[in-house]
Amino acid sequence: MAQTEALFRDDAYMREGAARVIGINDRGGILLDRTMFYATSGGQPGDTGRFIREDGSIIQIAATVTGETNDEIVHVPAAEQVLPEMGETLQLAIDWERRFKLMRMHTACHLLSVICPFPITGASVNEADSRVDFDLPDASVTKEEVSARLMDLVNGEHPVFTRWISEEDLEANPNLVKSKNVRPPRGTGRIRLVCIGNEASIDSQPCGGTHVANTAEVGEIHIGKIEKKGRENRRFRIRFGSLPAN
Numbered sequence: 001m002a003q004t005e006a007l008f009r010d011d012a013y014m015r016e017g018a019a020r021v022i023g024i025n026d027r028g029g030i031l032l033d034r035t036m037f038y039a040t041s042g043g044q045p046g047d048t049g050r051f052i053r054e055d056g057s058i059i060q061i062a063a064t065v066t067g068e069t070n071d072e073i074v075h076v077p078a079a080e081q082v083l084p085e086m087g088e089t090l091q092l093a094i095d096w097e098r099r100f101k102l103m104r105m106h107t108a109c110h111l112l113s114v115i116c117p118f119p120i121t122g123a124s125v126n127e128a129d130s131r132v133d134f135d136l137p138d139a140s141v142t143k144e145e146v147s148a149r150l151m152d153l154v155n156g157e158h159p160v161f162t163r164w165i166s167e168e169d170l171e172a173n174p175n176l177v178k179s180k181n182v183r184p185p186r187g188t189g190r191i192r193l194v195c196i197g198n199e200a201s202i203d204s205q206p207c208g209g210t211h212v213a214n215t216a217e218v219g220e221i222h223i224g225k226i227e228k229k230g231r232e233n234r235r236f237r238i239r240f241g242s243l244p245a246n
């Protein structure tokens with residue numbers, strides 16, 4: 001199938017650029033030779049934005065999803081958009097305000113997994129409220145404590161970066177994987193690690209999402225709620241802003 005260069009993997013801060021149409025699927029989804037639009041996966045929603053045609057007309061993109069394989073990135077136009085031609089060059093622009101919030105929230109989820117080193121059973125990143133579910137029978141932590149420790153990591157201004165390791169390296173270090181149910185994709189020979197701190201001193205874990213480059217960019221966050229989800233699960237909700245006093 002069509003191969004798309006995933007520009008967001010090397011540069012999460014790329015907001016716009018040119019790309020060529022290499023396919024239109026039977027549902028009107030647009031495939032490009034390269035894109036900075038992130039496709040929904042790993043708990044992070046795909047990007048929205050717009051394509052600008054040579055004549056200046058605009059195609060609104062309502063969602064970005066994966067296709068038949070995880071490598072296939074499908075840009076889904078909003079209703080009643082005119083589709084581009086095969087081979088046409090488009091100027092792409094993601095909805096950066098939304099994406100940057102998702103990058104901040106996604107990075108906050110990694111920080112939470114540092115503070116709560118328990119197996120992760122689920123996670124969902126959203127603009128206003130993100131959640132991480134842990135296999136944790138006894139929630140002996142409070143939202144006040146966890147919020148304070150999250151802000152210590154944010155204020156520590158730690159670098160966030162990616163590096164690639166081989167599947168054999170991951171095999172030799174199974175502790176890197178924090179998700180209980182989701183295994184990193186195999187078969188390509190290499191795994192993308194997201195690392196926090198100098199020399200990855202704070203954390204490293206396999207992840208294909210987009211993150212900020214420094215924990216300081218996460219900004220003010222807090223734990224809004226710790227909910228009980230079944231006998232062995234606790235759901236932590238991360239929100240922007242400081243912990244409300246009550």
Ligand SMILES: [Zn+2]
Nearest residue numbers: 106194207209
């Ligand atoms: Zn991540």
